[in-house]
Amino acid sequence: MMTVITSSGNNKNSLFDKRFGRTAWFCLYDEETKKTTFIENTDNETSNGAGTKAAEKMVELKVEKVISGDFGPKAKDLLDKFNIQMVIIQDDGIKVKDILEKLKQ
Amino acid sequence: MPRRRRLRKVVAPPIFSGYKPYGTNCESDETIELLYEEYEALKLADYDHMNHQDASELMGVSRPTFARIYKSARIKIARALVEAKVIRMVYGNAWMDKKWFICNDCHSRFTIPKSVSKKSCPICGSENKETLKNQNN
Structure with missing residues (x-):
């Protein structure tokens, strides 16, 4: 199962990004192989529709779970439609590796 | 902004x-x-x-x-x-609260789409969750 965590940088030590559509990087985590890959979000500078584009990307990547700080209404609708699980974490200052560790447990 | x-x-x-x-x-x-x-x-x-x-x-x-x-x-x-x-x-700007759950252990909020069979918290695996409807604060 593929999980995406929104991240502000391209390694596990970077801070967890609380935005979904405008996050800098997506951390892709494969639960079977325990491997992580980082994908740059190319649409985080667009003036509108960033959430929609990010949600479309999630569908393309066949992600089943997205962990972020908040989801916009459009992204929420789309992710809902494609049965992608949304998880909201609102703790401040946590790192991507903290979340990965929790997931591995 | x-x-x-x-x-x-x-x-x-x-x-x-x-x-x-x-x-x-x-x-x-x-x-x-x-x-x-x-x-x-x-x-x-x-x-x-x-x-x-x-x-x-x-x-x-x-x-x-x-x-x-x-x-x-x-x-x-x-x-x-x-x-x-x-x-x-x-x-x-609304969200329906029936679809959302909150984990009482790690305080994360999450949805459970139809395709997911596991009903526990996706972060800590705790079963101690409730729908946000009961949480009024």
Whole structure:
């Protein structure tokens, strides 16, 4: 199962990004192989529709779970439609590796 | 850039998609868009007779914000009545609380789509979760 965590940088030590559509990087985590890959979000500078584009990307990547700080209404609708699980974490200052560790447990 | 709008919790979405006046001779294409959260605010305050403080806590917004949503709902409905306009329900900035759960151990919020068979918390695996409906603060 593929999980995406929104991240502000391209390694596990970077801070967890609380935005979904405008996050800098997506951390892709494969639960079977325990491997992580980082994908740059190319649409985080667009003036509108960033959430929609990010949600479309999630569908393309066949992600089943997205962990972020908040989801916009459009992204929420789309992710809902494609049965992608949304998880909201609102703790401040946590790192991507903290979340990965929790997931591995 | 203005501060983003927090989502307002809607417990019971409206069971209709709009209202239409009849017997009017001035047909107008203009519709008034009533947002889900405005409907919810009006319902909580005027139908369920809750005070603004309790209602705002239920919707997950501050009391002044609740008052603004409520005021906007009243203005829109009054305008629709007076000008004989069609009211159309629009999703707005709402989220339905039945789909969302909160984990009591790690405080993360999550949805459980149909395709997911595991009903435990996706972060810590705890079974100690509840729907946000029961959590009024």
